[in-house]
Each structure stands twice: as structure tokens, then as C-alpha cells.
Amino acid sequence: MTSLLAALVLSLVPVSDGTPDYSALPVDPAEMEQRLAACAVTFDKAIELAVAKVPGMVVEADVHDHGGVLQYEIIIGGNGTIKRVVVNATSGQVTAPALDLKGAVAAARTKVDGQVMSVVSDQLADPPTYTVRMFHKGKMHTITLSAVDGAITNATAQGRFPGEDTGDKEPVVLPSGLQYVDLVEGTGAQPSGPSAKVKVHYTGYLNDGKIFDSSVSRGQPAEFPLGQVIKGWTEGVGSMKVGGKRKLVIPFQLAYGPEGRGPIPPKATLFFDVELIEIVSDPGAAPAPGK
Numbered sequence: 001m002t003s004l005l006a007a008l009v010l011s012l013v014p015v016s017d018g019t020p021d022y023s024a025l026p027v028d029p030a031e032m033e034q035r036l037a038a039c040a041v042t043f044d045k046a047i048e049l050a051v052a053k054v055p056g057m058v059v060e061a062d063v064h065d066h067g068g069v070l071q072y073e074i075i076i077g078g079n080g081t082i083k084r085v086v087v088n089a090t091s092g093q094v095t096a097p098a099l100d101l102k103g104a105v106a107a108a109r110t111k112v113d114g115q116v117m118s119v120v121s122d123q124l125a126d127p128p129t130y131t132v133r134m135f136h137k138g139k140m141h142t143i144t145l146s147a148v149d150g151a152i153t154n155a156t157a158q159g160r161f162p163g164e165d166t167g168d169k170e171p172v173v174l175p176s177g178l179q180y181v182d183l184v185e186g187t188g189a190q191p192s193g194p195s196a197k198v199k200v201h202y203t204g205y206l207n208d209g210k211i212f213d214s215s216v217s218r219g220q221p222a223e224f225p226l227g228q229v230i231k232g233w234t235e236g237v238g239s240m241k242v243g244g245k246r247k248l249v250i251p252f253q254l255a256y257g258p259e260g261r262g263p264i265p266p267k268a269t270l271f272f273d274v275e276l277i278e279i280v281s282d283p284g285a286a287p288a289p290g291k
Contacts, residue, residue, distance in 0.1 A: 039070060041090070050074040050087055050096070053096045054076050056076040057078060058076055060075040081121075083123045083128065084126075105119060107145050107150035108130075108134065108143040108145060123147065127148050138159070139158060140157070163205050164245075186243040191226055191279055194227030196238075196279055196282040197225045198225075198280060200237065200276055201222075202216070202272050203215075207269055230254060230255050230256065231254040246276075247273055251269055
């Protein structure tokens with residue numbers, strides 16, 4: 001048993017989703033040794049069960065505590081891919097990806113019967129997944145499903161640009177390269193220039209739909225002078241009117257350049273849904289009549 005325990009990669013803390021819980025104390029080695037010794041399924045048996053389910057070469061094995069139940073997580077390589085197999089240390093139940101790429105597409109088409117653009121698998125996720133992207137009725141649909149049983153776990157539809165749907169509206173293209181689509185036309189005041197301080201709600205996206213920043217998610221509008229933000233914002237928000245909502249498509253030259261910054265990759269085109277809530281101050285605004 002000692003040699004088997006040495007061969008097994010043990011998690012030092014219990015996990016519920018594959019992410020270590022760094023707030024917990026390390027497990028008691030003596031207690032873990034006793035729990036493993038008491039398991040109906042040994043390490044060797046778990047490997048045997050996993051390989052019987054998914055033939056190939058075992059490249060890694062781990063044991064985790066999932067809600068008080070020990071499970072072996074075994075990574076098997078073969079036929080140019082790797083798969084994650086889970087074996088319950090008490091019952092011996094084996095959970096493994098049963099779906100191949102063709103089956104994933106067929107399962108996704110029960111939700112949306114469109115033209116497939118891509119299929120990406122994450123065999124090490126918990127549970128393993130396939131993500132199918134396809135075009136249907138003018139939108140790109142992203143469907144995520146379990147590679148174990150084909151159950152659809154998430155489905156989204158997106159127009160040409162990430163974020164709010166622009167419908168049939170064509171973007172306005174400015175000489176600078178900035179593009180925008182007015183989602184809602186504002187009826188209030190317009191900032192006079194870069195010295196104006198504005199209050200906005202916004203959500204920023206990369207071209208794959210990933211959100212990198214959002215005042216909406218934080219529940220707190222942002223305030224800033226228009227001259228102290230990226231050029232695409234200075235130009236794009238500067239021509240909005242209060243009450244308006246606009247989608248900005250900002251090329252990297254007007255954003256964070258060829259180097260990027262923080263969560264922004266190099267040469268990233270950015271997409272923002274912006275609502276102009278208020279002009280907080282505007283030193284350059286013309287004085288009201290009679291003042």
C-alpha cells in the first residue's frame with residue numbers, strides 16, 4: 001500500500017470543482033492514509049477500471065475529496081487525444097467522455113440546426129465538454145455540452161459583434177477607424193470636448209465575446225474625464241448624447257496598441273456597450289443664455 005500511495009498524486013486540500021481551496025487546512029496525512037486504505041476501490045483497481053472504459057496510456061492520476069467522497073481522477077492518452085476519467089473510490093462507478101466530435105455536433109443540432117464553424121473540446125474540464133459554434137439565421141450560436149452524456153449546459157446567440165444585438169443596423173465608420181452603432185439615440189446634452197467629465201455604464205468585450213471589464217457587473221457607474229481614457233472612448237463617447245446607448249468597435253490603434261495591457265491582448269480590437277448617463281461637469285460647455 002505504501003508504494004501505491006507514493007505513486008498516487010494526492011490533493012492536499014478538498015476541492016469541489018477542480019480548483020484547490022486555499023482557505024482550507026491541509027489534510028491530515030494519517031487520516032487520508034486510513035481513508036484510502038478503507039476504500040473499496042484501490043489505486044490499481046481504479047486504473048484498471050478507467051483503462052477498460054477508455055483504452056490508452058495512463059499519464060496522470062489524482063485523488064480528490066468531492067463532498068466527502070473520494071474519487072480517482074485519471075488522465076488517459078491515446079489516439080492523439082487525452083481524456084479525463086473519474087472513478088468513485090467507494091462504488092467503482094466510472095464516469096468518462098462517451099461523446100466524440102461527430103456526436104457533439106449531432107447533439108448541438110438538436111438545439112440549433114445551423115452551419116458549423118468550429119468544435120472545441122476540453123477533455124480535462126469537470127465534466128469534460130465540447131463547445132460547438134455554428135451560424136444560424138444571421139447569428140453565431142455557441143453551444144456547450146457535456147462530453148459524458150451530451151447534455152447541453154449552455155447556449156448563447158450573438159450577432160456580428162459581442163454584447164447587445166445591433167439587429168440590422170450598419171455601423172458608422174469614422175476616418176480614425178472607430179466604428180459605432182447607436183443602440184438608443186440620446187436626447188440630452190452632448191459633451192463639449194475632452195475636458196468634460198462623464199458618468200457611464202459600460203461592458204467591454206474581446207472579439208471572442210469574453211468580457212474583460214464591466215461597470216454593469218460591478219453595479220457602479222464609472223466617472224472620468226473624456227481626455228483621460230483611450231482615444232476610441234474620447235471620440236466615441238464624446239459624440240453621444242445623455243440617455244444614449246452605443247456600441248463602440250475600437251481598433252487597437254485607438255485602444256491599447258500593439259502591446260496590450262493587463263487582460264487586453266496585443267493588437268486587440270475592443271467592443272464596448274456604453275450608456276451615457278450624465279455629464280458630471282463640462283468646463284468647455286457654452287454658458288446658458290442670460291448667464
